[in-house]
Amino acid sequence: MSDKHEEKDVRELLEKHPLLDIEKQLYYHGIRPMKEINLTKLKILSIAFVLLGLLGIYFFAAHAPVPLVKVRDVYGNFLMNYATVFVEGIVSSVPYVEVSSGGRVQVRFAINDTTGELNIYVYDPQATEALKKNLIPFPGDHVRALVQIRVRETYTYAILQSLDFLEIKRNMSEPLNVTLLTRDLANKYVRVSGTATDIREVGSGTLFEVDTGKGLVTVLWPKILDFIYKDNKNYTYLKNNLTEGAQVDIKGVVYLYRGSSPEIIPRGIDDIWVEPIIPVTTTINNISNYIGKYVKIYGVMGEINYEVGRYSVMVYNDTSRVTAMFPRNLIIELNPFETGTGSKLEIIGSVISPTNMLVIKYKVLEEYPSPLLSIGNITEALDGYTVTVKGIIRDLTITSSAVIFMLEDDTGLIKIFMPGSVYASLGVRAKLIYENASITLSGYVDIYREELEIVVYTANGVETYDYEPPGEGKPLPQLPGAPPPQPQPPPTEQPTTIVLGELGNYVGSIVTIDVYLDGIQYDYDQRLYVLEVHDDTGKAYVLSSSTPVRTAIDPFVVGCGSRIKFTGTVKSDQKYGLVVDIGSDPGNIVVVEPVAPLEVNIKDLYNMSLGVIVVLKNVSVTGFNVIGSGNWIFTAIDSTGLIKVYVPASVASNIPADIRSILESGGKVTIAGYLTTYGSQLEIVVYTSNGIIA
Incomplete structure (x- = not known):
């Protein structure tokens, strides 16, 4: 059918059945011309609507209130991760401050809103500003804070977003006078007066007891106050006055340590007063006239021993001596490398008997370094003397209560005892202590169960093997009234x-x-x-x-x-x-x-007996790696094969740096050692520091 016939049929159909306007536009718009649509205007219009929508969302979001949430609603809720919210509650922990190796400050405290507990962290620069402005919440304070929630698999915490949105409400009522503490006083503001005793340092500050005459009250002087008042002379004066026997007047909030042990937490300098002790200056000969009083004496440091929670130090003058009982927190301040037996001291303390006094302060007037001795020269004659030794750690045992090992040098071995508290206080230097490590130590000689040992009683007595102690070449000191001991190695049986x-x-x-x-x-x-x-x-x-x-x-x-x-x-x-x-x-x-060791190809090793000493000449190195506590492992390759090479840490630490550089870069070396197996794999062990040469 032609186009003309089709058009005629359409016209006849339309005359019989007229169309509505909408039908004409939808189905037969070609019958009559339509107005052109401008797509550019439509694009502009759509973009305008989008921008208006975004502006509306921003406006409502900016003016919408930040929600106040409960701890239970955010803890472990991954939908709240990185959410910014308000939280509020009662501070339930002692504020803790930490300074990184780079000098950045971090403050941490916890709040409890009855639905749960949440740690809040304050990072620099806000942490430093909070310390300067004393915007630090303490136990019992009511806190409202704007924070960002961080949810981890096993831990949820918050990060303070702004000091401007940190509200602290503190109990400023008159303190309740107490002579004993009970758990029902939690978060109450109290006051205690009495005599300071049993002073010791803990991670969160200085812990001590106040003897009220009716009992003991525990006080924690928080370390964070040292940061808040670091440039305050009055604060320094008060802190220096805190010694055994000092009269104190402390106000603060009662905090339940681990939820059960009540202790008072002072919140600022206005909560603390310490009356300084003014001792009577006398001689060791006359201390029997001052029993129960505080005295200042001068003398020479003698032998050290440990007695029921304290260290006893004999202190001499030309005619007399006294046993000075040092609390652990005082004696650990000594550096035995520099201040050993024979040093001259000024001591302040309370006289408890004609021959004993309890030390509350001391000053080193003249140092006498602990002499550097060979282990073979340490005998029972040196019981109580401080000494310095160098050697290699053997048979190391580390427990929570003590670190015990044997120290070996070219002349013998001796047992080393280090209290667990000393090891814990080493910090990063704890990495110096491992099996076969070379190390320098200083402490006092002791006889325990008829066995000689050296007690390393302070973290100051641990140094690297390369450390040059000031006592090197120093003779043993001569204490007043007695000749110096003459250590002699015990006689040996003739073979x-x-x-x-x-x-x-x-x-x-x-x-x-x-x-x-x-x-x-x-x-x-x-x-x-x-x-x-x-x-x-x-x-x-x-x-x-x-x-x-x-x-x-x-x-x-x-x-x-x-x-x-x-x-x-x-x-x-x-x-x-x-x-x-x-x-x-x-x-x-x-x-x-001597018979020269065998020079072999790697292929030959697989047909040789274990234990044989061999030399691999001019082999290539690949896969150098440091494992464990400093052991080296790599693969040696020649034209006949390859083999693993192992170098113990005690050997590797003495191999020259240029040799290590060659190994790391995959160069060529000559190796001498003995053949053994590790598991089912054959390997060469380099057992001397000259066992690898370029």
Whole structure:
């Protein structure tokens, strides 16, 4: 059908059935021309509507009130993460301040709104400003704060958004006078007067008891006040006056430590008064005339011992001596490297008997450094004397109550005892203490259960091995009225030269054996080197600490087959049978006829006996890594294969920096050590600091 016929049919249809206007526009708009639509105007109009909508949203959001929420509604609620809200409640913790290594300040406190407890953090610069303006909430204060909620998997906390939105309402009523504290006084403002006693430092401040005559009241002088009043001379005066026996008048809010133990928390300088003690200056000879009173004496520091929660220090003058009882918080301030036995002191304290006084203050007038001694020269004659020693940590045990280990140098071993409180106060320096670490220590000599030990009684007595102590080359001090002790190593039994076949006849005796070296291994259970040896009469094992092996058996010079004389004690070992234990004296190994170690390719190692001393020449290094407490591990490669190489931390710490640089960069080195396995994997152990050369 033609177009003309179609058009005719449409016209006839429209004449019979007229269309509505809307139908004409929808279905037959082509019949009559329509007005053109301007799309540009439509775009502008739509954008205008969007902008108006956004402005409206912003206006309503900016003027909408920030909600006040309950702790239970935000705690653990991930929908509230990063929400900015108001919270309010009663402060339920002592405010805590912390300064990072970069000098940034952080303040933390907690609030409780009866539905839960929430920690609120204040970060710099607001934290520093809050301290300057003393805008710090204390227990019992009512707080309303604008915070941002942070929700973690196991912990929810808040960050203060602005000091302008931190409202603190404090109880300013007259304090209630108390002589004892009970839990029902929680958040009440109270006042206590009496004598300060049992003063000690804790993480959140200075804790002490106030003896009211009817009982003891615990007071926590919060550390945060030291920051608030750091430039206030009156505050410093009061803090310095706080000593054992000082008269105090303290106001503050009762806080339940761990929810049960009541203690008073002073909230500012106006809540604290400490009456200074004015002692009578006298001599040690005359203190018996001042029993029950405070005196100032001068004397020479003598022996130190520990007695029931306090340290006793003998203090001498030319004719008399007195036992000065130091509270732990005072004696830990001493640096035994610099102030040891023989130092001159000024001491203030209360006289409790003709021969005893309780120290509340002291001043070092003249230092006498603790002498640096070899371990072999420390004997019972030095009981109570302070000494400095250097050595390697062996048999380390760390518990919450104490750190105990053996310290080894070229002359012997001695037990080291460090109270758990001292270890905890080391901070980052605790990283210095690990198995096989080299270290410098200072403390006093003690005899505990008939065994000599050194007690490291302060964190000031721990330094790196490279530290040069001021007591190096210093003689032992001479105390007034007595000659200095003359430490002498105990006499040693003369060894008997025997052959290995005779070991069973000399158990417990000191012997010398002339044998040939078959191999080296390390027993990690006993922390000793095990050397397999033989002579014409049999085979046996020699046990040795690290020092003799690393000193005498140079892996580039002394290989398997070398003739060596060992001197030590014959023992029966459960694992190795009859052995010769040579201890830690390098003189107990004498190389008579060295045989050069084997120079091998890596491929050859897989057909060799464990313990053999070998040299790998000019091998490439890859995969250098530091693991554990400073151990090195890497892979050595030559044209025949590859093998793992292990360097213990005690060895790695003494390897030159340029060698480490080559290892890290994947250069070429020559390696000497012994062959062993770790798990099921073959490896070379470098046991001396000269075992890797460029």
